[in-house]
Amino acid sequence: MGVQKLNEEERNTLLSPLLSDSWEMVQDRDAIKKNFTFKDFNEAFGFMTRIALRADKVDHHPEWFNVYNRVEITLATHECKGLSQRDVNLAKFIDNVYATFTN
């Protein structure tokens, strides 16, 4: 029994806070996304570096796009083809790291 998709109750309790904090559901996919903006590329890449190290530590990786000072992140769990607790955990971590950057 591998990782499970979030059930209805978990979506209400665990996803809602994220959706209230600028995460959005991806159209036509059980995934969440959020856009981040930084002072410059250096900060954007520093942010990505911290997320990357965490992703490798927890073995759960984002889908992301970066151009200069912008980073767009999409989270989903490939193993269950949808959102799992791992995505919730990583989203919270990402928001906590972002909060350390003054924008």
Ligand SMILES: C[C@H](O)[C@H](O)[C@H]1CNC2=NC(N)=NC(=O)C2=N1
């Ligand atoms: C082999 C490796 O443990 C798996 O592929 C991990 C890696 N990182 C992952 N990241 C994400 N987002 N979903 C997964 O299912 C996943 N699985």
